[in-house]
Amino acid sequence: MQRRSELTVPRGFSFSAVEANIRKTGRKDLALVVSETEAVMSGVFTTNKVKAAPVKVDMMRIRSGNGRAIVVNSGNANACTGERGTRDALDICGMIASPLGANAKQVYICSTGVIGTPLPMERITQKIPELVGGIGKSSLHDVAEAIMTTDTFPKIAGRILDIDKRKISIAGVCKGAGMIAPHMATMLCFLMTDALIERKALDSALRHAVDDSFNKITVDGDRSTNDTVLVMANGMAGNRIICEGSRTFRTFTLRLSEVTEELSRLIVKDGEGATKLIEIVVKNAKSRGDAEKAAFTIADSLLVKTALYGSDANWGRIMAAIGYSGIVFQEERCDISICNVKVCRKGITTGREIEAAGMLKAREVGIVVDLHIGNASAKVLSCDLTEEYVRINAEYRT
Amino acid sequence: MQRRSELTVPRGFSFSAVEANIRKTGRKDLALVVSETEAVMSGVFTTNKVKAAPVKVDMMRIRSGNGRAIVVNSGNANACTGERGTRDALDICGMIASPLGANAKQVYICSTGVIGTPLPMERITQKIPELVGGIGKSSLHDVAEAIMTTDTFPKIAGRILDIDKRKISIAGVCKGAGMIAPHMATMLCFLMTDALIERKALDSALRHAVDDSFNKITVDGDRSTNDTVLVMANGMAGNRIICEGSRTFRTFTLRLSEVTEELSRLIVKDGEGATKLIEIVVKNAKSRGDAEKAAFTIADSLLVKTALYGSDANWGRIMAAIGYSGIVFQEERCDISICNVKVCRKGITTGREIEAAGMLKAREVGIVVDLHIGNASAKVLSCDLTEEYVRINAEYRT
Numbered sequence: 001m002q003r004r005s006e007l008t009v010p011r012g013f014s015f016s017a018v019e020a021n022i023r024k025t026g027r028k029d030l031a032l033v034v035s036e037t038e039a040v041m042s043g044v045f046t047t048n049k050v051k052a053a054p055v056k057v058d059m060m061r062i063r064s065g066n067g068r069a070i071v072v073n074s075g076n077a078n079a080c081t082g083e084r085g086t087r088d089a090l091d092i093c094g095m096i097a098s099p100l101g102a103n104a105k106q107v108y109i110c111s112t113g114v115i116g117t118p119l120p121m122e123r124i125t126q127k128i129p130e131l132v133g134g135i136g137k138s139s140l141h142d143v144a145e146a147i148m149t150t151d152t153f154p155k156i157a158g159r160i161l162d163i164d165k166r167k168i169s170i171a172g173v174c175k176g177a178g179m180i181a182p183h184m185a186t187m188l189c190f191l192m193t194d195a196l197i198e199r200k201a202l203d204s205a206l207r208h209a210v211d212d213s214f215n216k217i218t219v220d221g222d223r224s225t226n227d228t229v230l231v232m233a234n235g236m237a238g239n240r241i242i243c244e245g246s247r248t249f250r251t252f253t254l255r256l257s258e259v260t261e262e263l264s265r266l267i268v269k270d271g272e273g274a275t276k277l278i279e280i281v282v283k284n285a286k287s288r289g290d291a292e293k294a295a296f297t298i299a300d301s302l303l304v305k306t307a308l309y310g311s312d313a314n315w316g317r318i319m320a321a322i323g324y325s326g327i328v329f330q331e332e333r334c335d336i337s338i339c340n341v342k343v344c345r346k347g348i349t350t351g352r353e354i355e356a357a358g359m360l361k362a363r364e365v366g367i368v369v370d371l372h373i374g375n376a377s378a379k380v381l382s383c384d385l386t387e388e389y390v391r392i393n394a395e396y397r398t
Numbered sequence: 399m400q401r402r403s404e405l406t407v408p409r410g411f412s413f414s415a416v417e418a419n420i421r422k423t424g425r426k427d428l429a430l431v432v433s434e435t436e437a438v439m440s441g442v443f444t445t446n447k448v449k450a451a452p453v454k455v456d457m458m459r460i461r462s463g464n465g466r467a468i469v470v471n472s473g474n475a476n477a478c479t480g481e482r483g484t485r486d487a488l489d490i491c492g493m494i495a496s497p498l499g500a501n502a503k504q505v506y507i508c509s510t511g512v513i514g515t516p517l518p519m520e521r522i523t524q525k526i527p528e529l530v531g532g533i534g535k536s537s538l539h540d541v542a543e544a545i546m547t548t549d550t551f552p553k554i555a556g557r558i559l560d561i562d563k564r565k566i567s568i569a570g571v572c573k574g575a576g577m578i579a580p581h582m583a584t585m586l587c588f589l590m591t592d593a594l595i596e597r598k599a600l601d602s603a604l605r606h607a608v609d610d611s612f613n614k615i616t617v618d619g620d621r622s623t624n625d626t627v628l629v630m631a632n633g634m635a636g637n638r639i640i641c642e643g644s645r646t647f648r649t650f651t652l653r654l655s656e657v658t659e660e661l662s663r664l665i666v667k668d669g670e671g672a673t674k675l676i677e678i679v680v681k682n683a684k685s686r687g688d689a690e691k692a693a694f695t696i697a698d699s700l701l702v703k704t705a706l707y708g709s710d711a712n713w714g715r716i717m718a719a720i721g722y723s724g725i726v727f728q729e730e731r732c733d734i735s736i737c738n739v740k741v742c743r744k745g746i747t748t749g750r751e752i753e754a755a756g757m758l759k760a761r762e763v764g765i766v767v768d769l770h771i772g773n774a775s776a777k778v779l780s781c782d783l784t785e786e787y788v789r790i791n792a793e794y795r796t
Contacts, residue, residue: 050721050729080717082730082746115714116747225718302700302783303791310792316513319478320623323448331448332480348480349514385700386792387785393701394708394784 005262007158008169009140010194011236012036016134017142020127022120023075023113030124031138031146032131033070033190034100039232041067041108042203044210046227053078053085054109055228057093061108062230065199068106070190070230071096071131073124074147074175075113079225088119095125099132110188110228112149112175144173147188150392151175151270157262159255163239163248168195170255174263176270187214189229189263195252196235197242204244205253206231213260216292217268217381218299231256268381273388277364278308283377284370290327291378294369297325298380305385308365313356315343318367333372339365403660405556406567407538408592409634410434414532415540418525420518421473421511428522429536429544430529431468431588432498437630439465439506440601442608444625451476451483452507453624455491459506460628463597466504468588468628469494469529471522472545472573473511477623486517493523497530508586508626510547510573542571545586548790549573549668555660557653561637561646566593568653572661574668585612587627587661593650594633595640602642603651604629611658614690615666615779616697629654666779671786675762676706681775682768688725689776692767695723696778703783706763711754713741716765731770737763 017031043062045055061067071092078085093107100107111119144154158171176187197205210229235241242248269277280298285291298304301321307314315336322329336344339359341352359365415429441460443453459465469490476483491505498505509517542552556569574585595603608627633639640646667675678696683689696702699719705712713734720727734742737757739750757763 048718048721049727050717077714080714080729080742080745080747082744084746115712115718116742225714225721302787306788306791309788312792314513316475316478316623319448320446320513323446323623329447331478344478344514346480347478348482349478385788387788389700390704390707390783390785390788393704394710 005157006160007156007171008160009171010169010192010234012194012234013192014136015138015140015143016131016136017138017146018127018131018134020073020123022073022123028142028146029074030127030131031072031143032096032135033143033192034135035068035232035234037234037236038066038068038106039234040065040197040199040202042199042206042231044206044229046224048225048227050080050225052111052226053081053089054111055226056086057089058108058110058228058230061105064105066106067108067232068100068102069096070108070110070232072110072147072188074149076111076117076119077113077115077226078111078119080116081118084118088121091121092124095128096132108230110226112147112188112226115225140171140173147173147175149175150272153270155263155266155270157259157266159259161251161255163195163242163251166237166239168193168237168239170195170259172259172263174267176267187224187227187267189214189260191229191231191256191259193231193233194235194237195233195242196237196239197233197252198244201242201244201249202231202233205249205256208253209257209260212257213264216379217264218296265381268383271383272392273386274383275386276308276384278382278384279364279366280380280382281366281377282369282371284372284374285376285378286328286374288376288378291376292380294322294325294327294329294371295378295380297321298367298369299382302385305382308360309384309386311357311360313338313341313343313353313360315353318369319344322369329371329373335370335372337368403555404558405554405569406558407569408567408590408632410592410632411590412534413536413538413541414529414534415536415544416525416529416532418471418521420471420521426540426544427472428525428529429470429541430494430533431541431590432533433466433630433632435632435634436464436466436504437632438463438595438597438600440597440604440629442604442627444622446623448478448623450509450624451479451487452509453626454484455487456506456508456626456628459503462503464504465506465630466498466500467494468506468508468630470508470545470586472547474509474515474517475511475513475624476509476517478514479516482516486519489519490522493526494530506628508624510545510586510624513623538569538571545571545573547573548670551668553661553664553668555657555664557657559649559653561593561640561649564635564637566591566635566637568593568657570657570661572665574665585622585625585665587612587658589627589629589654589657591629591631592633592635593631593640594635594637595631595650596642599640599642599647600629600631603647603654606651607655607658610655611662614777615662616694663779666781669781670790671784672781673784674706674782676780676782677762677764678778678780679764679766679775680769681766682770682772683774683776684726684772686774686776689774690778692720692723692725692769693776693778695719696765696767697780700783703780706758707782707784709755709758711736711739711741711751711758713751716767717742720767727769727771733768733770735766
């Protein structure tokens with residue numbers, strides 16, 4: 001099912017990454033993505049009511065539908081920092097804009113790291129000349145590394161598609177190892193493409209892609225203050241413009257979705273302390289909303305997550321989670337399979353738990369719940385809960 | 399604030415507890431609570447749609463408003479066991495009723511333990527003569543021990559009150575170490591009193607007491623299939639009957655609430671793997687619903703729970719949890735105190751995190767969130783999340 005990543009940097013995008021010692025020394029933590037020409041842009045932001053300063057800034061910027069650059073730092077989320085946080089974010093955008101010959105409003109900003117501490121502005125501003133001067137000297141991989149926090153590996157994906165006999169490429173990087181890593185806040189994703197596409201079409205393609213990927217993963221159920229997905233489309237591939245509803249739009253959306261799905265899988269695989277990637281499918285629910293609610297409730301149940309960590313085919317915990325998820329359901333109709341072994345039929349045991357427990361030793365495991373009550377379904381990706389997760393999050397700041 | 403427990407077994411109640419080897423050998427796991435005379439009864443049951451067989455049986459029984467006995471086993475929850483589960487539960491009630499000269503409908507049944515496995519009926523029925531024959535030979539403490547699963551200590555509380563110059567006593571036992579311990583399912587609580595009280599008054603006193611105690615605690619956010627609270631009032635104290643709305647009703651309700659609050663604190667203290675009891679108060683919310691929602695979201699956030707375990711005064715995680723709780727709130731009005739140290743004022747740091755971190759080393763810690771947006775408040779009890787919780791729940795069945 002999954003296509004291999006085809007990574008080519010889209011035309012006209014260049015990168016820079018420097019060490020600004022924001023939180024730790026000896027690592028790149030300030031990066032810049034620049035498009036040679038003005039790009040059409042779209043974005044999706046956290047639904048958390050507590051929004052970090054950079055999120056507030058980008059939400060204003062994105063109304064224009066275009067931009068030239070994204071500046072991003074790790075180590076400090078610039079969240080819960082009041083008016084000062086917003087001023088700091090705007091100042092950085094301004095400092096990046098002038099040497100690029102761009103308007104400050106065309107520079108987007110993202111931050112990830114500790115919540116509640118103001119940005120170390122002296123250290124950042126001091127490094128901005130080096131950052132701007134270094135455009136083109138770093139790779140997309142460097143950007144992926146510079147945005148890591150508790151991530152254990154950089155996350156990159158790409159696809160190539162043909163439109164009007166032009167090769168168009170889509171590339172993306174992201175970070176995130178808890179849906180919200182500690183007060184390390186978050187999930188960030190930057191997508192770039194050289195496709196020429198209408199703003200409205202880009203919006204709708206992005207929303208579709210995010211809904212089927214980043215909106216279907218959960219590590220710990222916590223939603224961050226900084227979650228941001230930005231896409232830049234600079235049109236340098238020279239294709240005929242992609243409009244909503246067209247065949248090329250569908251192809252573009254499909255490939256964009258593949259990139260975001262691949263990136264979202266990487267996030268869950270890198271879930272803090274996780275040893276297993278868990279795919280939860282809920283079938284034949286009354287509505288799609290019900291299917292999603294049940295899948296997320298199972299995915300976020302500590303008892304389910306710890307059982308899977310212990311390779312225990314404990315379907316009773318799955319059933320209990322469905323029971324309190326609040327969906328329409330009848331215990332006596334429900335079937336549950338773990339790693340393709342049917343452990344529960346019509347609400348009662350099949351006696352095959354030990355067989356399923358053997359299968360649970362794998363690195364990627366699947367749970368399928370068949371509610372037999374409608375025809376809607378949903379899929380959610382999650383990971384197990386381990387002692388290591390507790391350690392990472394209890395000891396992060398100490 | 400808290401009164402010391404005053405434990406006197408109410409008149410007319412006797413107990414029995416035997417070893418039936420339901421899941422482990424060498425421990426009492428089958429117990430019986432009997433009232434000499436018919437008692438007025440009331441009950442509160444799990445809101446999980448997946449209800450264990452004994453819960454379904456008790457929910458039918460409780461409509462009559464009276465009963466003589468409660469039989470309870472640990473080691474097996476008799477949940478997700480289909481029609482056979484219900485038949486087994488009814489059979490056990492029948493076997494207990496006859497020697498007591500009672501109707502089977504006057505015998506209530508509760509189970510706690512593994513989900514999805516039928517009760518070992520031979521082992522249980524074989525022990526019933528010994529159980530019934532032993533009435534009066536065991537103590538309330540024995541009952542509290544017999545219902546333990548992952549609990550590390552038995553949980554008992556009591557109060558004495560004067561009504562019409564009669565000493566009336568209320569006593570209770572409970573178990574529970576995860577809101578739902580593993581597939582160890584659950585929270586059970588049995589309350590007894592010799593007060594003479596109307597059924598309607600008892601109902602309303604119980605609901606009030608449960609709402610302020612068991613409904614305000616959370617260990618892991620999972621709700622069980624077996625949660626049951628039962629109260630028996632046999633009237634043997636000979637007081638004038640307590641009717642709803644009277645002064646004696648208010649006294650009775652207050653004391654009953656003290657018993658349930660004490661028991662619910664014991665459950666959280668014994669939270670699986672917990673090292674800290676956490677009291678979360680949310681003040682000045684727009685509505686009581688909002689205050690509760692925010693308090694529970696903070697209480698169930700893995701990032702908050704792990705931070706507190708690590709004695710990290712990470713108020714950013716608390717703010718983020720409020721942000722995604724869905725309540726009416728403004729970040730810039732919000733104050734947060736940890737162990738009486740104000741760490742956040744009007745949404746930004748006060749710089750006192752290190753001071754608060756020192757206070758967090760205590761066994762009982764408090765978080766106060768002042769939303770400054772209304773005048774409703776709520777209090778929730780919780781515990782921290784530790785490697786030990788993961789270990790208990792990953793390895794429970796292996």
